[in-house]
Structures are given as structure tokens and as C-alpha cells.
Amino acid sequence: MFVRIVKMSFNPLKVDEFLANFEAKKRLIREFEGCEFLELYRDKHHTNVFFTYSYWDSEEYLENYRQSDLFKSVWAKTKPLFNDKPEAWSVDKLVSLE
Template sequence: MLIRLVRMTFQDDKLPDFHQIFDSSKEQIRSFPGCEHLELLRDWDHPNVRITYSLWESPDALENYRQSDLFRTTWAATKALFAERAVAYSMEQLEEV
């Protein structure tokens, strides 16, 4: 299982636009082959920061999504709203306590 976190900092006045994009694409992303889970989080200390937390069955599944038209169009619209460059992390769980 691949864990993917993407931290996005938005221009303050562009947050409603981002939420509209996310609302219109979240079901398609979640139902994309290999996507096991999807969450949208808000940074507690930085109200203009959103983080997506997703679980993918494999690195190939994530890469297939990243090469899809769904990702290309969604990401193009989303990144136009950024105040700074997004930061993404791909991880695997080693241990749960």
C-alpha cells in the first residue's frame, strides 16, 4: 500500500475555487482503479493549506492515475490557484502501534 500526502498552499481568495474543483472530482478520483482511500485535510495552523491523504494499492496505480486525463485536467486547474508550490510525499507504512 502506498500512502500519498500532497500539501497545497492556496491564495486566500482561491480556496472556494479549489473546493469546487475537489467536490466535482473527488468521487472520480476515489473510484479510480487502485485508489483505496481519499481524504481532504486542512492545516490547523495555516487555514489556506489543504492536504490530500490518499491510499493506493501500488506505486503503479498512483502512476496510472497521474498519467490520466482526470489528473491532468484536475491538477492544471488546481495548481493555477496556488500561492506556493505543492509538496508531495509517497510513503509506505512500516509499523502501526
Template sequence: MLIRIVRMTFAPERVPEFLQLFEASENQIRSMPGCRFLELWQDADQPHVYCTHSHWDSADALNAYRRSALFGQVWPATKALFAAPPLTFSVTPATPDQQAADSVQ
């Protein structure tokens, strides 16, 4: 499983537009092959900063979504609302078994 976090800073006056865009597309994103989970977080101290938190079967599944027509519509519309560049990263769950295997290599 791949977990994807995207931290986005919006111009405060553009937040309603972003929320409308997210609401209109969230179920379509959740329906993409390989998407297991999607939620939206709002920063507790900076209300114009949001993060998407999503779970994907694999990097290939995430990349297939990133090549989709849906992403081609949603991401440019979202980027137009940014007040700063986004911060994106992918992580995988760390389990004791994985950590032990990694330390041997």
C-alpha cells in the same frame, strides 16, 4: 500499499475555487483503479493550506492515475490556484516485521 500526501498552499481568495474543484472530482478520483482511500485535510493554523491524503494499491496504480485524463484536468486547474509550490511525498506503512527485514539488509 502506498500512501500519498500532497500539501498545497493556496492564495486565500482562491480557496473556494479549490474546494469546488475538489468536491467535483473527489468521487471520480476515489473510483480510479487502485485508489483505496482519499480525504482532504485543512491545516489547523493556516486555513489556506490543504493536504490530500490518499491510499493506492501501488506506485503503479498512483502513476496510472497521474497519466489519466482526469488527472490531466484536475491537476492543472488546481496548480493555477497555488500561492506556493506543493509538497508531495509517498510513504508506506512501517511495521515491526518490515523494520527488522530492512535492518538485516
């Protein structure tokens, strides 16, 4: 399992549109085969900047999602709302304390 972190910066006037789309699609993303966890975070000081954290069983599952009609539909609505290029990282979780 690995973690995918995506940083997205939106036009401040488009934040509500992004949030509405995320709300509509979050359950489908989370239930996509291989996705074990999904969270959305908002920067405390730059309220138009968001991060998604998702846990995937393998890179193959993430790639299957990225090639899916679901991702293409989400991305088609999300991409025009950006005011900066998104950034993404695939990382392995080494330690988790609860």
C-alpha cells in the same frame, strides 16, 4: 499499498474555488483504479493550506492516475490557484491503531 501525501498552499482568495473543484472530482479520484482511500485535510492555523492523503495499491496505479485525463483536468484547475509550490511524499504505513 502505500500512502501518498500532498501538501498544497493556495492563494487565500482561491480556496473556495479549490474546494468546489475537489468536491466535484473527489468521487472520480477515489474510484480511480488502484485508489483505496482518499481524504482532504485543512491546516488549523493556515486555512489556505491543505493536505490530501490517498492510499494506492502500488506506485504503478498512482502513476497511471497521474498520466490520466482525470488528473490532467484536476491539475489544470488546481495549479493556477497555488501560492507556493506543492509538496508530495510517498510513504509506507508501518502502524495503524484504531
